[in-house]
Amino acid sequence: MEKSNDNSKVYRCRNSTATARMRQWNRSAVIWRKAVRGAGIAATLVLATACGSNGGDAADNAVQGQNTNSTGQGPVPDPVLLAQGQKIFRFDTFGDESQWTDTLRMHEVIRSAVDPTTALSVGLKVDAEALPAAVVDGIKNGSVDLKSPDTTVTLLKHNAVVGLQGKVETVNGKDTLTQVGVTCALCHSTVDNSFAPGIGKRLDGWPNRDLNPGAIIALSPALSATQKAIYNSWGKGKYDPRFNLDGKNGPQVIPPAYGLNGINRITVTGDGNDIAYWNRYVGVTQMGGHGTFVEPRTKVSVTNGTDDQITSKLPALQAYQLSLNPPAPPAGSFDPIAAARGKLLFEGKGGCVTCHSGPEMTDANLRLHSPSEVVSEPEPNGAPSYASRSATGLYRTSPLRGVWQHPSYFHNGIAATLEDVVQLYNSRKSLGLTDTEVSDLAQYLKSL
Numbered sequence: 001m002e003k004s005n006d007n008s009k010v011y012r013c014r015n016s017t018a019t020a021r022m023r024q025w026n027r028s029a030v031i032w033r034k035a036v037r038g039a040g041i042a043a044t045l046v047l048a049t050a051c052g053s054n055g056g057d058a059a060d061n062a063v064q065g066q067n068t069n070s071t072g073q074g075p076v077p078d079p080v081l082l083a084q085g086q087k088i089f090r091f092d093t094f095g096d097e098s099q100w101t102d103t104l105r106m107h108e109v110i111r112s113a114v115d116p117t118t119a120l121s122v123g124l125k126v127d128a129e130a131l132p133a134a135v136v137d138g139i140k141n142g143s144v145d146l147k148s149p150d151t152t153v154t155l156l157k158h159n160a161v162v163g164l165q166g167k168v169e170t171v172n173g174k175d176t177l178t179q180v181g182v183t184c185a186l187c188h189s190t191v192d193n194s195f196a197p198g199i200g201k202r203l204d205g206w207p208n209r210d211l212n213p214g215a216i217i218a219l220s221p222a223l224s225a226t227q228k229a230i231y232n233s234w235g236k237g238k239y240d241p242r243f244n245l246d247g248k249n250g251p252q253v254i255p256p257a258y259g260l261n262g263i264n265r266i267t268v269t270g271d272g273n274d275i276a277y278w279n280r281y282v283g284v285t286q287m288g289g290h291g292t293f294v295e296p297r298t299k300v301s302v303t304n305g306t307d308d309q310i311t312s313k314l315p316a317l318q319a320y321q322l323s324l325n326p327p328a329p330p331a332g333s334f335d336p337i338a339a340a341r342g343k344l345l346f347e348g349k350g351g352c353v354t355c356h357s358g359p360e361m362t363d364a365n366l367r368l369h370s371p372s373e374v375v376s377e378p379e380p381n382g383a384p385s386y387a388s389r390s391a392t393g394l395y396r397t398s399p400l401r402g403v404w405q406h407p408s409y410f411h412n413g414i415a416a417t418l419e420d421v422v423q424l425y426n427s428r429k430s431l432g433l434t435d436t437e438v439s440d441l442a443q444y445l446k447s448l
Helices: 008-037 040-049 060-064 077-092 097-103 105-113 115-120 133-143 149-157 213-217 225-232 275-286 310-323 336-347 418-428 435-446
Strands: 165-169 172-184 189-191 202-204 291-295 300-304
Touching: 040 275, 077 149, 077 202, 077 310, 097 172, 097 291, 105 149, 115 149, 149 172, 172 213, 213 225, 275 291, 275 300, 275 310, 310 435
Parallel strands: none
Antiparallel strands: 165 172, 189 202, 291 300
């Protein structure tokens, strides 16, 4: 079941949250080490036989094996490193303003046409904890105009738009957005809606399945009508991380960035051996950050800028992402009695445990799978096989912890619910599950 400015004030006000997360990490370190111990030998074999390139520099090698070392025990990260990683994840653009401002001119669009209501409608989220009291009161009493782009500029000035970093300067006596860039949090964070829909406390690592990246990119005045049509075709919660390189259109669901500790193949096609590989890929080739990514297997070689703003940040960024636990299912969200029956089916008649094995419920550290083994192909709408566009040509088995949280399912989103997932396996693998068994197995998945 694949799935595949100045920030100092904002950072200080979140430091207590980071500290709490670090304490939680330290308390759970022993549990995590036990959980990944069984995967240690497999992880060593995968690392030893990897044939791909991730840019080939020391920083990537420094974080290799941080999921598990040769004994299967990952190191307990330094709390200072985690705090640095959180700041990078939330606020660092790696210099990608070169793409989003200089090339795509998104700052012009935002300051002239994107009001908060529009921003929320395309899935952008607002960090309620970053809002000054005056803005909070103004939203509550209606004195803050949520139909004005000027309000969006104000939110950016306070670093309150999750995943966007804006430089706001006074021009002719008015706050004016002069630069904008994106961060990891744009796609891989959301909020808890505790203040209002789309406004609340950050939930790092949760995929923003409300986000419509294609529609946002299509607002750029620098794109042709044909390009805009393709971007607008993706829809909410989907993004094609290879389209700008191979010209093929096959959007994928935005994956979670939590629950990756102990898992070495962290992308849906298992291209790299750690998060640093994919962070470099996305940072350079998708975000437009300054640095270099080289992958001979896909003939990709991209260098942006003359200053590397990515390499030195990869260890801290990876450490923070590995500290993000999958969320527990909400109380009352599944039937525990049916889930117990479903667990027996998962381990027996359904055959799910054949691939979804071990503490992380994936065999990704041991092997990858050919497209003929999965049920998620052919791709919808006649798109080319996503695996064929990757470095491995294969798929990994996706981890299942927290799977309740991120529909739709499979790498291409062809299943809207977990019931649909089970039914698809049932029909394409001829499992012979009854309707009741399909329901029970789905309830078990919701409990993970």
